[in-house]
Amino acid sequence: MHELVTLPIKPGAPQGDMMGEKVIVCEVGPRDGLQMAKTRMATATKTRWIAALAASGLPEIEVGSFVPVRVIPQMADTAEITRRAVLLPNVTIVALAPNLKGAQAAYENGAHRVSVPVSVSEGHSRANLNRSPAEQIAEVARIVTWVRAQPRRMEIEGACSTSFGCSFDGRIPVANVVRVAAGLAEAGVDMIGLADTVGYAHPALIREIVRAVRAEIGPKLDGLHLHDTMGLGIANALAGLEEGVRNFDAALAGLGGCPFAPGASGNIATEDLVFMLESMGFSTGIDLDKLIATREILAHGLPAETLHGQIARAGIPKTFKAAA
Amino acid sequence: MHELVTLPIKPGAPQGDMMGEKVIVCEVGPRDGLQMAKTRMATATKTRWIAALAASGLPEIEVGSFVPVRVIPQMADTAEITRRAVLLPNVTIVALAPNLKGAQAAYENGAHRVSVPVSVSEGHSRANLNRSPAEQIAEVARIVTWVRAQPRRMEIEGACSTSFGCSFDGRIPVANVVRVAAGLAEAGVDMIGLADTVGYAHPALIREIVRAVRAEIGPKLDGLHLHDTMGLGIANALAGLEEGVRNFDAALAGLGGCPFAPGASGNIATEDLVFMLESMGFSTGIDLDKLIATREILAHGLPAETLHGQIARAGIPKTFKAAA
Numbered sequence: 001m002h003e004l005v006t007l008p009i010k011p012g013a014p015q016g017d018m019m020g021e022k023v024i025v026c027e028v029g030p031r032d033g034l035q036m037a038k039t040r041m042a043t044a045t046k047t048r049w050i051a052a053l054a055a056s057g058l059p060e061i062e063v064g065s066f067v068p069v070r071v072i073p074q075m076a077d078t079a080e081i082t083r084r085a086v087l088l089p090n091v092t093i094v095a096l097a098p099n100l101k102g103a104q105a106a107y108e109n110g111a112h113r114v115s116v117p118v119s120v121s122e123g124h125s126r127a128n129l130n131r132s133p134a135e136q137i138a139e140v141a142r143i144v145t146w147v148r149a150q151p152r153r154m155e156i157e158g159a160c161s162t163s164f165g166c167s168f169d170g171r172i173p174v175a176n177v178v179r180v181a182a183g184l185a186e187a188g189v190d191m192i193g194l195a196d197t198v199g200y201a202h203p204a205l206i207r208e209i210v211r212a213v214r215a216e217i218g219p220k221l222d223g224l225h226l227h228d229t230m231g232l233g234i235a236n237a238l239a240g241l242e243e244g245v246r247n248f249d250a251a252l253a254g255l256g257g258c259p260f261a262p263g264a265s266g267n268i269a270t271e272d273l274v275f276m277l278e279s280m281g282f283s284t285g286i287d288l289d290k291l292i293a294t295r296e297i298l299a300h301g302l303p304a305e306t307l308h309g310q311i312a313r314a315g316i317p318k319t320f321k322a323a324a
Numbered sequence: 325m326h327e328l329v330t331l332p333i334k335p336g337a338p339q340g341d342m343m344g345e346k347v348i349v350c351e352v353g354p355r356d357g358l359q360m361a362k363t364r365m366a367t368a369t370k371t372r373w374i375a376a377l378a379a380s381g382l383p384e385i386e387v388g389s390f391v392p393v394r395v396i397p398q399m400a401d402t403a404e405i406t407r408r409a410v411l412l413p414n415v416t417i418v419a420l421a422p423n424l425k426g427a428q429a430a431y432e433n434g435a436h437r438v439s440v441p442v443s444v445s446e447g448h449s450r451a452n453l454n455r456s457p458a459e460q461i462a463e464v465a466r467i468v469t470w471v472r473a474q475p476r477r478m479e480i481e482g483a484c485s486t487s488f489g490c491s492f493d494g495r496i497p498v499a500n501v502v503r504v505a506a507g508l509a510e511a512g513v514d515m516i517g518l519a520d521t522v523g524y525a526h527p528a529l530i531r532e533i534v535r536a537v538r539a540e541i542g543p544k545l546d547g548l549h550l551h552d553t554m555g556l557g558i559a560n561a562l563a564g565l566e567e568g569v570r571n572f573d574a575a576l577a578g579l580g581g582c583p584f585a586p587g588a589s590g591n592i593a594t595e596d597l598v599f600m601l602e603s604m605g606f607s608t609g610i611d612l613d614k615l616i617a618t619r620e621i622l623a624h625g626l627p628a629e630t631l632h633g634q635i636a637r638a639g640i641p642k643t644f645k646a647a648a
Contacts, residue, residue, distance in 0.1 A: 165643045200641045202603035203562050230641065231596035231634030232603075235559040238527050242566075265634065272555035279526035279556075310555030310589065317524045317554065319489045 020283040024247040026060035026223070027053050027270055029298075030081070031096055033255025034074045035065065036266065038304045043077040045301035047084050052297055053252070054091040056290035058270075061085065062094040062115065062249070066102035079109045086110040094157070098129055103143040106154070113155035114147070115193075116140050120160050120180045123168025124197065128161070133180055141187040148188070158184030158192045159225065163209060165200025174212045181213045181221065191222035193249070196236065199229025203239035210243040223247030226268050228254055228308070233268035234276060241277075248273060253295055254308030269309030271295075279320060288316060344607040348571040350384035350547070351377050351594055353622075354405070355420055357579030358398045359389065360590065362628045367401040369625035371408050376621055377576070378415040380614035382594075385409065386418040386439065386573070390426035403433045410434040418481070422453055427467040430478070437479035438471070439517075440464050444484050444504045447492025448521065452485070457504055465511040472512070482508030482516045483549065487533060489524025498536045505537045505545065515546035517573070520560065523553025527563035534567040547571030550592050552578055552632070557592035558600060565601075572597060577619055578632030593633030595619075603644060612640060 030050055034041055041049075053061055063085045064078030078095060085093045086109075095111040097103040106114040118136045119125035125133050140158055147154050162169070163177045177194070184192050194209065206224070214221045224240045226233045226248070237248055250273045256266020274286050292312050299307060354374055358365055365373075377385055387409045388402030402419060409417045410433075419435040421427040430438040442460045443449035449457050464482055471478050486493070487501045501518070508516050518533065530548070538545045548564045550557045550572070561572055574597045580590020598610050616636050623631060 165641065167642070171643045198641070199638065200643050202600055204604040228634065229638045230599060231558060231593065232600050234555060235562040235600060238559045238562055269555065275554060276526055276556050276559060280528040310552065314523065314553045317489065317522070318491070319495045319524050 020281065022246065023241070023277050023282045023284055024059050024223075025270060025274060025277070025284050025286060026062060026094065026247065026249045027058045027252060028062040028225070028249045028267060029053075029251035029253070029255050029270070031062040031064050031075075031094075032249070032267055033251040033253075034302075035072050036257040037074055037255070037302055039302060040074050040076075041301045043080060045297065046077065046081055049294060049297045049301060050081065050085050051088060052294040053291070054085075054088040056294060057284070057286040058091060058291070059285060060092040060094060062096065065096040065098075066105040067096075067098060079105060082106065082109040082111050086112065096159075097143075099139055100142050100146060103147065103156075107147060107150060107152070111154060113157055113190075114143070115157040115159050116143060116189075117159045117161050117195075118180055118184060119162050119166075119197075120172055120177050121162040121166035121169040124162045124166050127168060134183070137180065137183040137187055140184060140189060144188040155191070156189045157222070158187070158189040159195055160184070160192065161195045161197045163194040164196040164205055165198060167198045174209055177209055178212050178216045182216050185217040185220050189220075192217060192220050193223040193225055193247075194221070195225035195249075196227050197225075199227035199233070201226065201236050202232055203235050206236050206239040207243055210240060210245060214243075221245075223249065225249040227256065228265050228268050234272060237268060237273055238276070241282075252291070252309070253298055253305075253312070255298070255305065265306075265308040269311075271309050271311050275311045275316070275320070288320075292316075344605065346570065347565070347601050347606045347608055348383050348547075349594060349598060349601070349608050349610060350386060350418065350571065350573045351382045351576060352386040352549070352573045352591060353377075353575035353577070353579050353594070355386040355388050355399070355418075356573070356591055357575040357577075358626075359396050360581040361398055361579070361626055363626060364398050365625045367404060369621065370401065370405055373618060373621045373625060374405065374409050375412060376618040377615070378409075378412040380618060381608070381610040382415060382615070383609060384416040384418060386420065389420040389422075390429040391420075391422060403429060406430065406433040406435050410436065420483075421467075423463055424466050424470060427471065427480075431471060431474060431476070435478060437481055438467070439481040439483050440467060440513075441483045441485050441519075442504055442508060443486050443490075443521075444496055444501050445486040445490035445493040448486045448490050451492060458507070461504065461507040461511055464508060464513060468512040479515070480513045481546070482511070482513040483519055484508070484516065485519045485521045487518040488520040488529055489522060491522045498533055501533055502536050502540045506540050509541040509544050513544075516541060516544050517547040517549055517571075518545070519549035519573075520551050521549075523551035523557070525550065525560045526556055527559050530560045530563040531567055534564060534569060538567075545569075547573065549573040551580065552589050552592050558596060561592060561597055562600070565606075576615070576633070577622055577629075577636070579622070579629065589632040593635075595633050595635050599635045599640070599644070612644075616640075
C-alpha cells in the first residue's frame with residue numbers, strides 16, 4: 001500500500017503562475033476518435049494529420065489499434081501508420097492492442113508503447129473482448145512476459161475501461177476498479193490508466209476512484225481517459241488534475257462518440273483541455289494555434305464528422321498568455 | 325474584512341453522499357439566453373416556458389430586462405412577463421435593470437429581485453452602459469435608496485460583469501474586481517454576483533477572484549454567472565463550487581452566445597450543470613427530466629437557435645440516482 005499522494009491546486013495561486021508544472025496530453029483522435037467515424041480516413045491523410053499533431057508539440061499520440069480489420073475497418077492501416085509515426089521526432093507513439101497477437105504486431109511495427117484495454121465491468125468485458133476481466137488480466141500478463149523477452153523496450157499500459165460506470169452494468173463498485181488496477185500492476189505493466197469509456201463520471205467520482213486506486217497501486221496510476229458525453233469531461237479532468245493526475249487522453253475536436261449515445265460528443269476536446277491547462281499555468285509544450293490548425297486536415301479527411309470543441313469556434317481570447 | 329470561508333468538497337466523499345447540501349440554480353435563459361437570439365420569442369411562448377421551468381423545480385428565474393425596446397427588442401415584453409411570472413409558486417423572479425428607471429419598472433411589475441449590472445472593466449462599462457464603473461456604482465446606490473423607501477421588499481443584486489476578463493480591456497486586475505464588489509457592498513445591495521461575461525475565465529482564476537472578493541465582502545458574494553464560450557464553463561462552476569459558491573446562473577440549452585464570438589455557445593447549460601450537481605450529491609430541487617423536457621418549448625419558440633447542452637443529446641445515464 002502506498003501513501004495517498006494528492007497535489008491540489010496551490011491555494012490562491014495567481015493566474016499563470018503554476019510554475020509551468022508539466023502535464024502530458026496524449027492525443028487519441030487517430031485511434032479512439034476515428035474508430036467510431038462514419039467514413040474511413042485515407043491513410044495518407046491520417047499520416048499527415050499525425051505529423052501535424054506531433055509538430056504542434058503533442059508529446060504522445062495514440063495512432064491506431066491492432067485489431068482484426070473486420071472488427072474496426074478504420075484501423076486496417078494501423079501497421080503502416082505506426083511504422084511512419086515512430087519516425088517522427090519527440091513524440092511517444094502508442095498503439096492499442098486487445099491481446100497478445102495485437103501487442104506483437106505493435107512491437108513489430110515499432111510502437112513505443114502498447115495500451116491494452118481491460119474492462120472493469122463484466123458486461124463491457126464480455127461485449128468488447130469476449131473475456132472476463134480476470135481472463136483479460138491473464139492476457140496482459142502473457143503480453144508482459146512476451147514483451148519483456150524481446151530485445152527492444154516497449155512500454156505497456158493497462159487501460160481500465162468502464163472505471164466510472166458502464167452502459168451495461170451501470171454503477172461500478174470502487175473495489176472492482178481497485179481490483180483490476182491491482183491485477184494489472186501485479187501483471188507488471190509500466191503504467192495504468194482509468195477510462196470513463198461511456199462518459200458517466202462526475203468530479204466527485206473521479207476524486208473517489210483516483211484516490212482509491214492510488215492508495216492501492218501508487219504512482220503506477222498514470223492517466224485519465226475521459227469522454228464528454230454528458231458535458232462533464234473538462235470538469236472531470238479538472239478534478240483529476242486537482243488529485244494530482246498529470247496525464248490525460250483527449251481527441252482533437254472531441255472526436256469519438258459513443259455507440260450508446262447517438263449525437264453525443266466523444267472524448268474531451270484536446271484543444272479545450274490544452275487551453276484550460278495552459279490558462280491555469282501548467283505547461284503542455286503544445287502550440288495551441290498549431291494544434292487548432294490541424295482541425296482543417298480533419299475537416300477535409302472526415303467531411304461527414306461533426307467537429308466539437310469550443311475554443312476553435314470562439315477563437316483564442318486575448319487574455320491567453322497575454323502576460324507571457 | 326471577513327474571514328476567508330471555503331467549503332471544499334468533502335475529501336473522499338462517496339458518490340451521491342454530499343448529504344444533499346443545497347445549491348441554488350438560477351435559470352437566466354429568458355433574459356440572457358433570449359437577448360442575443362436571432363428571432364423574438366412570442367410572449368405567450370415565453371410565459372409557457374417560464375411556467376414549465378418553474379414547474380421543474382428551478383428556485384430562481386431571471387425573466388427579462390427592463391431596458392429600452394430599441395436596445396434589446398427581445399425584452400420588449402419584460403413588464404408583462406414579470407407580472408405573470410411572479411404569480412408562479414415557489415420561485416424567485418429576477419429582472420435585470422441597468423438603471424433606476426429600470427429598477428422602478430421591476431418594482432412596479434412585482435419582481436422579487438432586481439439584478440443591476442456593473443462592469444468591472446472600463447471598456448465594457450462604456451460600451452454597455454455608457455458610464456464608468458464608479459458612475460454605475462453611484463446609480464446602484466440611488467436604486468438602493470429608492471427601493472428601500474418603497475413599501476414592498478425587493479432584493480437588489482449587484483452583478484459584476486467582466487469580472488474574469490473583457491473582450492475590450494483583456495485581463496482584469498483582481499484589485500479592480502474587489503473594488504467594484506466592495507463599492508456595491510457599500511452601496512447596500514443584498515447580494516453580489518461575479519459574471520464571466522465573455523467566457524474568459526479558467527478554474528484557477530475563478531478560485532483566485534472568488535477568494536479575493538470573499539476576503540473583502542464575505543458572504544455578500546453570492547453567486548457566479550458563467551459562460552461556456554471556451555468550453556470551460558462547467559469546470560469553472562466546479563472550481564466555484566469547491567470554493568464554496570452555492571448559487572449559479574445557467575441557461576437551458578446553453579443559450580446566450582457572445583457577440584464577439586460567432587458560433588460559440590453561451591451560458592453554461594442548466595441541464596448539464598444540474599446533472600453534475602445532483603450526480604455529486606448536491607440537492608438542487610430540480611427534476612432533471614422535467615427540465616430537459618422544457619427544451620421542446622424552446623425548440624418550437626426559437627426554431628433558428630442552436631440548442632447546446634450534452635446531457636439532453638446523450639440521455640440521462642442509468643447510473644444517475646440509481647442508488648436513490
